[in-house]
Structures are given as C-alpha cells and as structure tokens.
Amino acid sequence: MSITQEFELIGMQKASEAVAYTLKEMTKYAQPGMTTKELDNYGARILSDFGANSAPYLTYGFPGWNCISINNEFCHGIPSDKRILKEGDLVNIDVSAELNGFWADNGGSFVLGEDINQHQILVDASKLILKKAIDNIKGGVQISDIGYLIENEAKKRGFKVIKNLGGHGVGRSLHEHPDELLNYKNRFDQRRFKKNSVVAIETFISTTSTYADTLNDGWTMIGNKGGYMAQHEHTIVVTDGKPIILTELNGIWN
C-alpha cells in the first residue's frame, strides 16, 4: 500500500505494534521443553488481545496463528504439539496479522538458550544484513540493488541466499505489490522503491541451500541442499530518507 493519509499511517502503526510485540514476547517465552504449539498459542493470545487476526490463516488457511520453524525447517513451519524445543535449536518465528483492515509482518530467527550448535554466526549475519538493506532503502532506489546488497553481504560472510523467497508489499493485504523483493540481483527487475509505500523487507540467509522446497505437509519449507537458514524481517515505510521501521518494537536487532 501507499500511505497517503494520516489514518493509514496510524492503522499501520497499530497493526505493526501488534505483530512486533507478539514476536518479541514469543521470543522471550520460548524455552527448551516447550512445544511449538504452546508457543503458538501464547502468540495467539497476545494477537487476540490486540484484536488482531492471523494473516497466514486469513490469507491462506495456514493451520496455526504463527509460522514456527525449527533447525532444518527454513520457514512456514506448522505449530505442533509433537515438536518440542531443545537447547541450542535454531528457531524462526514469523508473525503477521491483520488489525482493523491493516496488515503487518515481521519475523526473526534466534538460538534457543546456549549456542551449542553454533548457529549464532548465521543469525548475526542475517540481522546485520537486514539492517544494511533497510538503511539503504529510500524512494527511487532500485529494488534489485537491494537484492545485490543482500547477496553480496551474505557471500562476504560465507553464506548464501534463498532465491525463491522474498520480501513484499504489505498493508491492505499480506502480500501485495511490490512483490518479489528478492535477496539477489535480478537484472530484469527495473522497479524502484516508491516513497510512502509499505514493504516487508526480509533476509533469507542460508548455510548451503539456494532454494527452498516444500515438505509433504504443504507448508513447511526446507533447503534444497539442506543446512540452515536465518530470516529477519521488518515492515517499513519508504521515505526520501531513512525508512520508518514500523515493527522496530520487535527487538530483533537487540
């Protein structure tokens, strides 16, 4: 969406606050021994308290409120009462929701407890790359240049990017134009970021894979060459200068 009136900015701020606060609280709440279903239920209660609804459920019929993916699961993992979190797990939580007709999206990967499996370097790279990408977005910047930046920063650190997932426009629905904000330079993409547009910028930084495939459950995605992936995501408003980070409250950069 493009923000043209104050009520639209206020609406987006409220929806973004709901998803950001929920992500932050879910991240704090996650503990070894807990099931991903318990974690999802906790997030669902917070979103409900805001009056917000699960965006993946509303849009796609996702069987849960939030996507929770563990270790080799890259994204879109289904909350389950059989999936138990363990110390050192690489956990990804993606919270997107609708509130009063406005939609916001954010996500983050983190290491649960002690980093016994050495995932923190991947997580830190993803966080830093998202920050660099967002710092370089303003009206008029070519979308593919941000893709180049993300892939280049990943390569410098010995990582790869997932090429069939990307950020997207957001605001009046979960996925809207501009779509396919990819993590690499697509030389055929001549589009530019537009001032006042709302977009969800996401990193998909991986250890070995470059594509994500869907498991038989129809939702969970894993790497085509295995390994691990870290994702971090903010909903932002593009301006002439630094973007307004609507989901800054989520604390993924802390």
Added chain:
Amino acid sequence: MGYGINKQNKSPNHEHQLPANSAAMVFGDYLSCQAEKLLDRNRRSAKAKSPTIRRCV
C-alpha cells in the same frame, strides 16, 4: 511471511475459495517454486524485453 515464487503460474481463483482480502495466489503453489521455473521466467522476460517482473501467479 516471505513471498514465494510460484512455479505453476496459474490463477488460484479457478480452484480455491479465497477470502476477499487475500493475495491472489494459492499457498501450495506459492510455496512450490523451483529454480528452473524462475530461470525460465527470467528468460521469457528478457525475450519480451519486459521492463518489470511479472507476477508469477
């Protein structure tokens, strides 16, 4: 929630009932992209000299 690139390039509305406010795609398709399809699409875009990426659904 990441935007996935769809490999089958078909409209969801022929097969599924989606909420009015949903994005115009099916999640199963949305999730199931393959590298070959992406490359094919880029080749087609280049051939058509299209200035923008076409939405792949």
